[in-house]
Every structure is written in structure tokens, then in C-alpha cells.
Amino acid sequence: MKRRAFQFLVVASIGCVALSLHSARRPRYGGVLHAEVGVAVLSIDPAFPIDTTDQMTLREKLLALVCDRLVTLDEHGRPKPALAASWQTAPGNKLWSFRLRSNVMAQDGAPLSADDIVPILEAANPRWRIVAATNPDGSATLNIELPSPNLSLPVELAMARNFVFRRSANGALVGTGPFQVTAWQGGRQATFTAFDAAWQGRPFVDSIELKMGRPVRDRLIDLETGKVDFVDVPPDEARRAADRGARISASLPDELLALEFSRGPRGAEDPARRHALAISVERTALVNFVLQKQGELAWGPLPQWSTGIETLFTSYPPDPAQTKQLAAQFQNAPALLLGYDGANALEKAVAERIGVNAREAGIRVNTQAETGAGEAFDVRLVRRKMVSPVPRYALMDLLRAWAPLVGGEVVPLPDPPTPEDLYARERAAIENDRVIPLVYLPEIFGLSARMRDWESPLPASGDGWPLAQVWLEGDGP
Amino acid sequence: MQFPPRAILIWRRQSSQRSILFRVANLLLLLSACKASALAAQQPPPSPWDSIVREFATKIANVGSVRGEGSLELQNLSSLDGSTAAEIHASLLGLLSAKGFRLIPGVADKGGPLAPPAPPIHIVATLSENLDGLIWIAEVHTSSGNKIVMLPVTPPPGVSANEVHPVPLLERTVFWRQAEPMLDFAMVPATAGVAPLLIVLSPERLTFYRSEQGVWHITASAAIEHTQPWPRDLRGRMELDAGKLSVYLPGIFCSGTAGTELGLYCSPGADKLWPVEAGGIGGSTFKFDAGRNYFLDPIENPSAGAARFKPFYSAARVQSGVYGGLLEVVAGGDGAQLHEGREIAEHFPGWGSDITSLNDTCAGFSPVLVAGAGDDTSTDTIQIYQMADRQALAAGQPILFPGPVRALWETSDARSARVISHNLQTGMYEASSISISCGR
Numbered sequence A: 001m002k003r004r005a006f007q008f009l010v011v012a013s014i015g016c017v018a019l020s021l022h023s024a025r026r027p028r029y030g031g032v033l034h035a036e037v038g039v040a041v042l043s044i045d046p047a048f049p050i051d052t053t054d055q056m057t058l059r060e061k062l063l064a065l066v067c068d069r070l071v072t073l074d075e076h077g078r079p080k081p082a083l084a085a086s087w088q089t090a091p092g093n094k095l096w097s098f099r100l101r102s103n104v105m106a107q108d109g110a111p112l113s114a115d116d117i118v119p120i121l122e123a124a125n126p127r128w129r130i131v132a133a134t135n136p137d138g139s140a141t142l143n144i145e146l147p148s149p150n151l152s153l154p155v156e157l158a159m160a161r162n163f164v165f166r167r168s169a170n171g172a173l174v175g176t177g178p179f180q181v182t183a184w185q186g187g188r189q190a191t192f193t194a195f196d197a198a199w200q201g202r203p204f205v206d207s208i209e210l211k212m213g214r215p216v217r218d219r220l221i222d223l224e225t226g227k228v229d230f231v232d233v234p235p236d237e238a239r240r241a242a243d244r245g246a247r248i249s250a251s252l253p254d255e256l257l258a259l260e261f262s263r264g265p266r267g268a269e270d271p272a273r274r275h276a277l278a279i280s281v282e283r284t285a286l287v288n289f290v291l292q293k294q295g296e297l298a299w300g301p302l303p304q305w306s307t308g309i310e311t312l313f314t315s316y317p318p319d320p321a322q323t324k325q326l327a328a329q330f331q332n333a334p335a336l337l338l339g340y341d342g343a344n345a346l347e348k349a350v351a352e353r354i355g356v357n358a359r360e361a362g363i364r365v366n367t368q369a370e371t372g373a374g375e376a377f378d379v380r381l382v383r384r385k386m387v388s389p390v391p392r393y394a395l396m397d398l399l400r401a402w403a404p405l406v407g408g409e410v411v412p413l414p415d416p417p418t419p420e421d422l423y424a425r426e427r428a429a430i431e432n433d434r435v436i437p438l439v440y441l442p443e444i445f446g447l448s449a450r451m452r453d454w455e456s457p458l459p460a461s462g463d464g465w466p467l468a469q470v471w472l473e474g475d476g477p
Numbered sequence B: 001m002q003f004p005p006r007a008i009l010i011w012r013r014q015s016s017q018r019s020i021l022f023r024v025a026n027l028l029l030l031l032s033a034c035k036a037s038a039l040a041a042q043q044p045p046p047s048p049w050d051s052i053v054r055e056f057a058t059k060i061a062n063v064g065s066v067r068g069e070g071s072l073e074l075q076n077l078s079s080l081d082g083s084t085a086a087e088i089h090a091s092l093l094g095l096l097s098a099k100g101f102r103l104i105p106g107v108a109d110k111g112g113p114l115a116p117p118a119p120p121i122h123i124v125a126t127l128s129e130n131l132d133g134l135i136w137i138a139e140v141h142t143s144s145g146n147k148i149v150m151l152p153v154t155p156p157p158g159v160s161a162n163e164v165h166p167v168p169l170l171e172r173t174v175f176w177r178q179a180e181p182m183l184d185f186a187m188v189p190a191t192a193g194v195a196p197l198l199i200v201l202s203p204e205r206l207t208f209y210r211s212e213q214g215v216w217h218i219t220a221s222a223a224i225e226h227t228q229p230w231p232r233d234l235r236g237r238m239e240l241d242a243g244k245l246s247v248y249l250p251g252i253f254c255s256g257t258a259g260t261e262l263g264l265y266c267s268p269g270a271d272k273l274w275p276v277e278a279g280g281i282g283g284s285t286f287k288f289d290a291g292r293n294y295f296l297d298p299i300e301n302p303s304a305g306a307a308r309f310k311p312f313y314s315a316a317r318v319q320s321g322v323y324g325g326l327l328e329v330v331a332g333g334d335g336a337q338l339h340e341g342r343e344i345a346e347h348f349p350g351w352g353s354d355i356t357s358l359n360d361t362c363a364g365f366s367p368v369l370v371a372g373a374g375d376d377t378s379t380d381t382i383q384i385y386q387m388a389d390r391q392a393l394a395a396g397q398p399i400l401f402p403g404p405v406r407a408l409w410e411t412s413d414a415r416s417a418r419v420i421s422h423n424l425q426t427g428m429y430e431a432s433s434i435s436i437s438c439g440r
Helices: A002-020 A053-066 A114-124 A153-157 A216-224 A235-243 A271-280 A283-290 A320-330 A345-360 A391-406 A419-430 B005-015 B020-042 B050-063 B082-098
Strands: A032-036 A071-073 A079-081 A084-089 A095-100 A129-134 A140-145 A179-185 A189-194 A207-211 A230-232 A247-250 A255-261 A336-341 A365-370 A379-385 A435-441 A444-447 B068-076 B101-103 B121-130 B133-142 B145-153 B170-178 B184-188 B197-201 B205-212 B215-223 B237-241 B244-249 B252-257 B265-268 B273-275 B285-287 B314-319 B326-332 B335-340 B343-348 B355-357 B367-371 B380-388 B391-401 B405-410 B416-422 B429-436
Touching: A032 A216, A053 A179, A053 A189, A053 A379, A071 A153, A079 A084, A079 A153, A084 A153, A114 A129, A114 A140, A179 A207, A216 A230, A216 A235, A216 A444, A235 A247, A235 A345, A235 A444, A255 A271, A255 A345, A255 A391, A271 A320, A271 A345, A271 A435, A283 A345, A283 A435, A336 A345, A345 A365, A345 A379, A345 A435, A391 A419, A391 A435, A419 A435, A419 B145, B050 B082, B050 B121, B050 B133, B050 B145, B068 B082, B082 B101, B082 B121, B170 B184, B170 B197, B170 B391, B184 B237, B184 B416, B197 B237, B237 B273, B314 B355, B314 B367, B326 B355, B343 B391, B355 B405, B367 B405, B380 B405
Parallel strands: A032 A207, A032 A230, A336 A365, A336 A379, B068 B101, B068 B121
Antiparallel strands: A071 A079, A084 A095, A095 A140, A129 A140, A179 A189, A189 A207, A230 A444, A247 A444, A255 A379, A255 A435, B121 B133, B133 B145, B170 B429, B184 B197, B197 B205, B205 B215, B237 B244, B244 B252, B252 B265, B273 B285, B314 B326, B326 B335, B335 B343, B355 B367, B367 B380, B380 B391, B405 B416, B416 B429
């Protein structure tokens, strides 16, 4: 009797545990994954013109579902084989050879050939000279000749601009990735169907139904009511969504929100005013209140996870007394005009907060949404997405973008750069306060309870959303 | 004698409450502790970080003189644990002291705000981390200016390895770790004059390792050719029977002999039946879907009518003490089901998808090992269940894994189980053996 009672207790406790746990761990095949995003694109074809960086980001995510690159990056940002099985460089690092993986099927049922890839890569990299060759064993090699030495070409090939595919007779894009586009209504919705012969293995879900251009409120309601499995969430909405019970996942931060002073306007040319504005911004309040703790304070150009040295840039904590003393020098000067993207609610909130900080410090700042009509702003609030998780490439991209502001020619960083090289170039980029880093933003997603094995990919790696790897709870394997 | 502030604080608080004798005892204790710590500072135990800290200290000393009084702050922004950071701090302080640095008492150890005036030398050391690994930074503030030192750091061998401590009843022995995914492994124990052999099945190759003087060396490697892409969640199984090696992969079957790569022959084998767990009481073979990650209904008796099992991930067989027959448990998409003949007798919804049964090693005990639920992003467990009266009773404590269990197969003698797990803390795949100890 005693033993029976003990058994009952144990079995009952197992039942309780079972109720609180999900079911089987091993991935299940099947199901339709429903996704909604706020941005809309008319085409995923890289040849199609794009208006905004948000659209560019979405297009890259969708391309990653359909296409592959020759090389991808591992979790440490080191190149690993994808469509290229191996590679080597000749002395001098100007000539590279990439041996292609054999038997990679494209979504039209024919193997992807080296000849398919050459025009695509040349279009994305006009200064490269690319020649396809056949090896004695029948495999193919791409020989890439560069205009200047590049020790890290495989890292560059992993960037999102280097997706490869074939163009069909009617010019359509035919990829080798895990999904193929089976329905497309530009700017509205699309269906991505699992590609059974994908060289990396068929995805677990049968298809993805994507709706684009959905307002954030509708996305979150659909997530709460179980209509969708995957939505993108603005950082300033993530906390509220989580409080309402949504399952939220955030990436490492990969988008810099910064103030960038224009060249020319009188107010922007005064280093004391730039510095006063720089030290007036309460970054902690931006992260805690405006961004609802979804973000990382940015003192330097790159995020801490990427370089590990950003802690060295925490050089000017807000100092109201010093700021007011500086501001007193130009109290009669015209107000600085701060522009932001009026279509982005987050930017509007950040800009207004910066305006409040500045006014409290005695700096006259007016905020105004950009209309694209060529307004003469002294300073702009700008979002800069990392193009690579590898600091050298991410920083070079920022330096090129800032060159018109900071002045001077962008000298390439050593390859590989030492931490000291990175630090020196980062400091030089921000030391005159023409660029004021504010916050690093993550990508945030809302996930349904039935979605499993979601892991945020390495930011800026070009891998896109890992939807080929996720699976949906349901009956049976 | 100057006490550190913390020690003084403790002594003063106690002095108001304790007897004189107790105070004296406390003082003696403190003195002996200080002496012991001073001795320890002179002769610290060797640490795997010693050479790296020495290099760091040298770089700091090279950018400017550290001779004189000053403060040393250490902040840890890396994944190193607090005790390791403290060890590095102490070691760094010792090495800088050897170069003439004298810590101003009461300033450095707490890392708190500096009391004015600022010390002549102020060193802020940061244990940081980037995409590539650890990076240590030191900001050296002296009267001659501010300098920065950076040192990319490769952790000492073995430092990041996370050993899992076995718990009673279930015992785990880790045989092998590697960064490349593993599907299965086999171990051939040492015999007279022949060193032990380890065979590791990876997605693209079979690798043979021989142990010589405690060190494993690759002796052979055989590529596994496959024309079709592997399915995601690739599974594979290896059986070793009297030197004969059988490798089961989706759509491919390889056979050979243990110890040489030349003996491995692979051929298309979509219809090749895979062995499943027998628990020492006779097993079955099942067809494995070549494009997926699951088994299909057994075809051993096609005339038996409709399929008994839905597609399933793993199975176990146990002897029913009550009914005197066989019970089969299959793990599918929503936990596991206990089959008694053609009937589903019980459902265990909380079980993971990998299960296996072992020999009845303890009297009256039909053990089934069950991996936990969750997914590939979480830690995992393996728990013993005793099957009795159609019920599954958890027995003992589960073994904890710092990442998902990727494979769980019984050995050919059904006395232990082979486990492949993915350590999420280190990123390494680990091959280990699980066995049951009775009588604890």
C-alpha cells in the first residue's frame, strides 16, 4: 500500500512536469509558418531599386531564404564553406580560387553552375574579374582577380550583397536556398515553399506565408491571438509586448543610432556646440525610457560584442554644469535644426528626447521630421546598420559613410587590424563630435509558442532569419 | 600592523558583542589569516592563466613606469566567472608589485570611487570579450599621460571545458569532444598489446583514433560519399559487432572493419533497416525515412494490417513484469506512447524524443533512459524511468547536460548507452557513455 502510494505520487509529479514542458525535442517536419513584418518590398531581386535601408534589410532577409553565398561566417565571424567547398589565395592575395560544391541543385531542377554565378558576382562587385574553370575531377572553380590585395576576401563574400543565383530565361531569380518563392504579391504578401533538394537539407516547415507592410499594432495583435508565428517588433514596443505575454527574442545589437552633423551649416561647424550637444545627451535615459531597455549605450562606433574595446570610449558622462558652461558661449546663436525620419516613430521619440536634454542644458535645438525636400539640417539622427559582424568591415563601412562629414580620404584598415588599429580609427572618427554615437539597437522578434529551435543568428552575418531551422509544434514527427 | 578596512570593520562590530577572550581569539585568527594570505601572495599556486597574466603585466609595464604607489581596478566584461577574474586580479597585482608597483591600501580592491587626490598611478584593467574571443585592456593613467594596452587572449587549454558532474544511479563518462558535429561513436577497449580504439561518426567522415600513452591520435579517416543532401537534423548510427562495423545514415549504409579506413564500403541504402533498442531482450529493425529524421512503421510483418506506430524518433523495449510480455515505447512528436501489442496502453507527454532501454541490471528494474523535452537552444537531461504496471516511474536524479542531447543509442550489450550532446557553453559536441549503477 505504501509503495503504491509512493508510485502514485511520483507519477502525479511526472504529470505536472509534463504539463509544464513542451513535447519532443527532435525537430518535426511540416506545417505552415505565418510571418508578418512592418516593411514592404516590391521585389527581392537585387537589381530592383530600393528606397530605404529598412527595405534593403528586409530584402536581404528574404534573399537569404531563397539564395546562398559562396561563404558564410561562423559564430566567431570566421569564414566557413557554403556553396564554395574550399578556397585558396595566390601569393599577394589578389588572385583567389574558390572550388564550388558539386551537385548543388537550383530551384528549377538543374544544377547551379559556375557560369551562372560569374555575372551575378560581377554585377555586385564591378571591380572584380571572375573566370570560371573546370577541374580535372569535373568540379568547378571560380577564379577571382581583385584590383588590390585582400586577405579577407572570403569574409567579404559572406556579406549580403554577394548572394548568388541563376537568372532564368525570363530574368527571374532562381536560387539554391532552403525556400523557393511560389507566390509573390509585391509589397503585400508572399509564399516561400520548402525546397526539397536544398543542398543544406529541406527546411522543417512546409512553407512560410509572409505578409508585408503590416502596422505594428496589427502584428502584435495577430501574435497574441495566435494568427502568426513570427513578427518583427520595434525596440520601443518590445517591453509592452512582453508584458502582454508575447514571446520576445532580441539579437545582439547591430544598428547604430547616431547624430551626424552636416558639413556647411554654421551651427554644425562650431566644435564647441557639437561637443556641448554630445555631452548633453542622456544615453541611459534613452535606453531605459524611450527604448524600454532594448538597446545598448553607444559611446564608440561599433558595439562592444564585436570589438570588445568600446568600454574605452565611455569618456563623457553627462555633466550638466560643464554643458551649461559650454552652452552659455552661444546662447544667442540660432537654434540647431535636428532632422529625423518622420516615418519612424522610434526616431521621432529619440529626437524629441535629445531636444529635451539639449534645452535643459541651455542648448537651443529644434527637431523636425525630414520630408526629403532637401531641408538644410545642422544635424541628423541616422541609423547605420552593420554590414558585417567583423569589425574591420563594419568600421570601414561606417568610415566611408562618414567621410563627407569627417573629411579626408578613408584609408583602409590593416588586414587583420590589431585592437590598437581599431581603437585609433574609431576614436579618430568621433573625436571631433561630427558623429555622436547614441545607442546600438538590436533586432527584436515576436515568436509564437509553437515555434521551436529559434536562435538569433549572428547579427550582420547575412544569414537572415533562421526560418529553415525552426520547426512548429504539432502532432507526429 | 595595518588591517585591510574590511577586516577592521568586522573586528569592530564583533568587539561590541563579544568577550575579551573572544576578541583576542578573533584578532589571532585575523593575524594568522593575514599571515597566511601574505604567504599565499608570495607563493601562489600555479594557474593556467599565469603566462597570459604575465604577458599582460609586461605590456602594462612597457607603456610606462608602474614603479610607485597607485591603484588597480579590474572590471570583468567577459564571460569569465568571478573567481577566475579574482584570480587574474590577484595574479596581476602580484606581477605588477614585482615591477615596483605599490598598491595604495583601501583603494584598489573595491574598485570604488577614488578619494582625492588621485593616486600617482591608476590602472584600470578590463577583461573584455569580442567576436573572436577574449581581449584584455588596461588603461594606465600616470603623471606622464594616459596609455592603453590591449591583449587578445587565447584561453588556456581546458579552461572553457565544462565538466558535468554525474549524479547517483546514472554515471556519465565523456570520451571525446570536438567542434565538428558528431552523430555517433564506438569504443573498442584495449586488449593485450592493442591500444583502445575510438571511432567517431561525423556527417562527412568516419574517423579512427588510437590511444597511445593516454593521447588519442588519428590513425585513419574515411570520407562518407553521398550524392543527396543530408536532411536537417541529420541522424546516424554505428554498430560494432566482433570487429564488424555497420554505419547507418539516411539513405546510405556503410560496412567495414574497425581499425582501418580501407575496409569501409558505402552504398545507397534507403531500404536498409536500422536496428532499434532491444534492452537485451531481442530487438527490431525499422525503416528510417531518408529525407527526414524519423523511423517509419516496422515492415517486419506487412500482413499484420495497418501500421501500429505513427512515425517516431526512437523506441525502447521492456519486459512487463505484470503481464509477462513485451512493452514497446515509441517517442514521437508529442511525447512517447506505450504499446502493448497493437494497443496504446499509456501516453507520456512530457518525454523528449530520444529514449532507449537497457538491460535489466537491477533486480525487478526495467530501465528506460529518456532525454528531456525542450529544444536545441536549451540544456537537457537524461532521466531513468522504471516501467512498472504500465506506468513510468522516475528513478533517481537525472543527469544534466549543458546543451541538447543529439543522439541516444544503446550499446550492443545493452549495458550502457552512447550519448552525443552539444555543449552550448563551449560549442563542442561531446561523446559520452551513460551507465546505471545499482545499489546506491
